[in-house]
Amino acid sequence: MDPAKTSADISAYGLTSAQAANLLRRLFDAAVASALPAHCVPPALPAPPKGRTIVIGAGKAAAAMARAAEQHWTGPLEGTVLTRYGHGVACDRIEVREAGHPVPDMAGVTATADMLRHLDDLTSNDLVLCLLSGGASSLLVAPPPGVALEDLQALSRSMLNSGATIAQMNCVRKHVSTVAGGRLIRHVGPARLVTLAISDVPNDDPAVIASGPTLPDPTSRQDAIAVLQQTGIQPSPAIRAWLESEESETPKPESCGKVDFRLIANPQMALEAAADAAAVAGYSTLILGSALEGEAREVAVVHAGIARQVRRYGQPVTAPCILLSGGETSVTVRGGGRGGRNCEFLLSLTHALAGEPGIHALAADTDGIDGTEDNAGATMAPDTLSCAEAAGISCSHALAASDSYGFFRSAGTLVVTGPTLTNVNDFRAILIERAVLDKETSA
Known part of the structure; x- marks a missing residue:
């Protein structure tokens, strides 16, 4: 030496x-x-809008991200973020809700619905700030029509034990949800949407982080079906029927317009x-x-x-x-x-x-x-x-x-x-x- x-x-x-x-x-x-969000969130914050600022988001870091955002925000803001049980951080203006991970639960279903209510009646003067980190795929729970929470829970357990990669799991999750895979964009309406994300996925693929709720999805429902076949997972009849329906297809790039996605840590x-x-x-x-x-x-x-x-x-x-x-x-x-x-x-x-x-x-x-x-x-x-x-x-x-x-x-x-x-x-x-x-x- x-x-x-x-x-x-x-x-x-x-x-x-x-x-x-x-x-x-x-x-x-x-x-x-x-x-840590206290280090990486403040430099990435957008300028305040003329209208309202709504903060939404999910993930293991979501509460800490929300706290960092409100501590460095000059104007009014409101909203709801979801995090895993035990990962909550007290915020003054943003509601923090805790739910199940890695298997979704009813608390996640309820909190997701409440979070989406903040997006009602937005205008082009408003800003939606979406805070995403690992774990959001299980915390943002919005089952499609005909699919019960129990169906999603069984699917999650099977995927977690199957040896599937995170990209494979999130491909399936995106197609068995009404918020993942770009579907959250539809709830924002004319407001400006800015996403701050902490990556927990290999190669930092934005469409895989948190199952890409604010980005168009390059995968298809056929891809999701193929993942289930490759891993030997047998979904419930309700999930299989949904995936076989064209309604399960996610938004594609040509239908989503320009997106503002900011990767702040990886x-x-x-x-x-x-x-x-x-x-x-x-x-x-x-x-x-x-x-x-x-x-x-x-x-x-x-x-x-x-x-x-x-x-x-x-x-x-x-x-x-x-x-x-x-x-x-x-x-x-x-x-x-x-x-x-x-x-x-x-x-x-x-x-x-x-x-x-x-x-x-x-x-x-x-x-x-x-x-x-x-x-x-x-x-x-x-x-x-x-x-x-x-x-x-x-x-x-x-x-x-x-x-x-x-x-x-x-x-x-x-x-x-x-x-x-x-x-x-x-x-x-x-x-x-x-x-x-x-x-x-x-x-």
Whole structure:
């Protein structure tokens, strides 16, 4: 190691497990902080209109976005936003409603209807400010005619367990809704519509974020049907009948006119913030990608291979360093265990590395909730596997049962933050302490 790069975080041959976990947690915190609404909403606000300003929106960050908007707004405003239970923030002029996520519930149905009432009788002098972030697809609940909430709930559960990508899930959601997939535009009438969005989707596709309620939809109902066929999901008869009807088709670009959509935070920004924090600690970084998708356990195997190559051969970067990646993996549930996609990734990484020395990792969701559990994610150290086995806990059995939460809870390395009030998707950081000496690799 170059002595000039030595910092308080780096010892002669690396870090203890506790030191590594603390460093990785600081990188995660830096990533989250870069996407907080208080930082990214104010610079993107439009000028006040001549008439009324109506604030609507949904997502895990929606309440915090609304708070930031009203604190920096010079004129009157009103409206309603929806967020997940436990993600609410007190606002003075904007009503905040909480509802179910990732499975929609009746609170979401009622709150969505109430939100839409703010859009009655708008004029060309009025402004509708729509605040969107990850989670809105489940919170904005407006079932089409003939489709019951129970139908949507069953569909959501099936998609969440199917291994479908977020783009596939949102394609279906857009066609089984009366607000998603551009349909919210029709409620605005002659008013100006401006959307501020925090991206939680790979490649920041505006039409996928929050299922694109304020943008024309490039997908078709045939695409939605194809997704259900590809994933083996059997929707209710009511949903199938709706999708087979031309009424389920979403608005297309030629019918929507000009839209004002402003992306204010995304996964790449978060990874760059983490890289900056790593540099302060004396570590170089390699960002593998901000839009990685695929089965969480398979993505982890690839990451493990890259980490080994770095440590053993100094390729494509030289250790000590930190590999960073983001995106949204998926999980095909194979057993009766508990855990989200970040812990699933980390469990598979633990299994693939098989105790490789000098490698530590953290995987967590930037919204603070991994799947449906109470943790954001977890950390892993070189001795995590051996310690678990000594305690009679099998990593391979946990993988087979989809019980990543149980594994890391037993290991005592869960990362618990509570709701962060933002969402720029998954965050993964792998710390590689130093390159292995030639005599070690040849042994």
